Amino acid sequence: MSPDEFRRAGYAVIDWIADYWATVEQRRVTPADPPGTVASALPTAPPTVGGEPVEAVLADLDSIVVPGLTHWQHPGFFGYFPANTSGPSILGDLVSSGLGVQGMLWATSPACTELETVLMDWLAHLLDLPRRFHSTGSGGGAIQDSASSATLVATLAALHRASRGRWRENGIDRRYRAYTSTHGHSSIEKAARIAGLGADGVRPIDVDPDSQALLPAALRAAIEADLAAGDIPAIVVATIGTTSTTAIDPVPEIGAICAEYGIWLHIDAAYAGSAAVCPELRWSHAGLEYADSYCFDPHKWLLTGFDCDAFWVADRAELVEALTVLPEFLRNAATESGAVIDYRDWQVPLGRRFRALKLWFVLRWYGVEGLRAHIRSGVALAARFAEQVRADDRFDVVAAHPFSLVCFRLRADDDTNAALLAEVNGSGRVHLTHTRVSGRYTLRLAVGAPQTTEAHIDEAWRLLSAAADNLPTP
Template sequence: MTPEEFRQAGYAVVDWIADYWATLPQRPVTSQDPPGTLAAGLPAGPPERGESVEAVLADLDKLIAPGLTHWQHPGFFGYFPANTSGPSVLGDLVSAGLGVQGMLWATGPACTELETVLLDWLAQALDLPEKFRSAGPGGGVIQDSASSATLVATLVALHRAAGGRWREVGVEGRYRVYASTEAHSSIEKAARIAGLGRDGVRLIEVDPQSRAMSVPALRAAIEADRAAGVVPALVVATVGTTSTTAIDPLPQIGPVCAEYGVFLHVDAAYAGAAAICPELRFGHAGLEYADSYCFDPHKWLLTGFDCDAFWVADAGELVEALTVLPEYLRNAATESGAVIDYRDWQVPLGRRFRALKLWFVLRWYGVEGLREHIRRGVTLAARFADRVRADDRFELVAPHPYGLVCFRLRGPDEANEQLLAAVSGTRRVLLTHTRVTGRHTLRLAVGAPQSTEVHVDEAWDIISGAAAGLVPPG
């Protein structure tokens, strides 16, 4: 493909994306195609001769788009949002065009330095503690996801707890990780990968009302493990749990970790973006105790997947835990000690230029534009919660400090399961579910860039109408 051919094909692809976004509200949010539909529509083997971009785009329309769940659809209220935006897509396009492999400063000086500056910018925008800035002993890096950030935090915590010897002596049965019963499943996966075994994680009970980690229960678990000869290595506290956006009490958890010398990682994958708004920083109270912290701009901050912002208070400790330096990677810049090599801040060696899309987003929207986006989501969620609260058939199941509303029909789980199926069957709205205190609960998460009052009200009308046949009058 010559530069001129690329130019023409690029125009066509950008037009296709713009048309896709423009027509999203008219599309069903989910596909009804049965499993195997796309596979059956594709040729049995690869093409022998090259095809035109027009032919590929035609098949995008015919085969791919109809088989998607449309995460940017204004009726997508499932899981948590996975935002993208025009500036983010353009930044990714530039990154792909440059083709930089930024494993070392030497392999992409601007790639490394832009990332460092952007993570400092984000730390400033979220008002994170100074210890997470690159001017001191800490600093930030972009991981692919909060799951990878948790894995890195786990490895650094084990490195600290074992005095640097965990890689040589093994860890199974020796060390423990603690998180609440509401914490993300990636914590258990990280413990497995790190070699802790299935018993390496202790799940701490939560307060029945707030759904946040019980600090007395955490302390009791740590003391019991110490008495049994097991070393408490890591506590993962969550700001905005997946089920209900509960906020673990960092001001109380932090001193417990400090008392016992336990590494504290704070996972704010979804809710961390809200801290760009000063009035929504309540979840960060006590963050000064944290050894590491992360959130996902790819969830609620208009930056396409994958992009997790991860900070540590002691970058030297992280590098010591993860660095492996073969001869073929040695270079003068690294040997000087004057540069950051982000390969030492993550599990893989290679890394792409993710900072570009974040840079494009920050330059296009500015902090104020991002605040407007977050505040709009919180306001729309509150609007929906008011509708639920005003209908005696329904109940709110948990507080809704951010963009997620957890609710259910009063009564048995079966009615709620039927309600979710009925709403999903319209293909106009996508909700997901969880269990809160054992009860089947519906989740509506606002955050798609195109969602407005019209779409939230439509979602309520669909839910209310579907409920009419499930709940007897009066």
């Protein structure tokens, strides 16, 4: 593809994306076709001879691929957590793809590293993170692909500290333990498995039945029981904004316990970290001064396309010591000088994309106040929906909603609530998901798509109310 061919095809693709955004609201949020529909419409082998025009590829996108998508940017998409993207993010990602640089070392692309370092300091300032997370001190930040990778990296660094370096040389030589609430993300267990702790290496800690947040007394009891058994507590993962209900673990109390026992504290704020751009929501981040590492996902609620996780450590030397491997073919004068950051030492893979560009584009396009307006809009829309739920005596709001997720259910049995969710999602106009709160089937409505307005919130409530009218009384 020559530069001129690329230019022509690129214009066509940008036009296609713009048209998709302009029409996404008219589509079903989720496809109605059965499994295998897309696969059966595709050829069984790639073309032998290339040269198909981009128009032919875009035509197949329209006729085959798009009808089989769940449209995460749809204003009626209220499932899971938002996975925002935006024009500036896409343009930054396009530049990253076009440059095609490899940012594993400072020497392999100095600007790739230095822009990311400065950008992570911008974000730390924007969220009012403790000074020790800034690169101007002992810490610093790096962009991971997801919070799952951030948790894994934090776990490996914690094991290195807990074993006093023996983990790096000898592997798992003792039984090490990780701790998180029963609502902690599944990636915590996966990180423990990958790190060699085994599935039973994670201690699930009970939560308060009202707040759904981790109970510090239960954490202390679990730590003391493990110490008595000769096990080594390595890491506690506290969550700000759990996936089920956006519960906020009591980080100040958890942090004090970790400091007392010398345990690594990682804070997973994958979804709710974006809220800290708003000063009035920073109360949710109390206690971060205790954290050894912290992460959040701009690709969830901060208008930055997947994948982009912002991860910080308070002591970058510990992380680098745990993860660095330097073969001869990567040796270079800049690394040997100790004057540069090599982000390959901050992650599991060697290679890394220039992810900072899309975040840089987003921050420059929207500015601080634009990002705050986006977060505040989501919080306000969720509050509007919660008010509608509370006004109907058939429903209950079953958990606090400090951010943009509302958990609710019919005052009925689990099967009836599941039927309600299926009926509403079957409309194709909205998509919600579910969880269990105190063992009961609970519906979740998560706001975050940039195009969502009050009209879409009101439509979701009308659909839920009408579906509830049609359900048989248990």
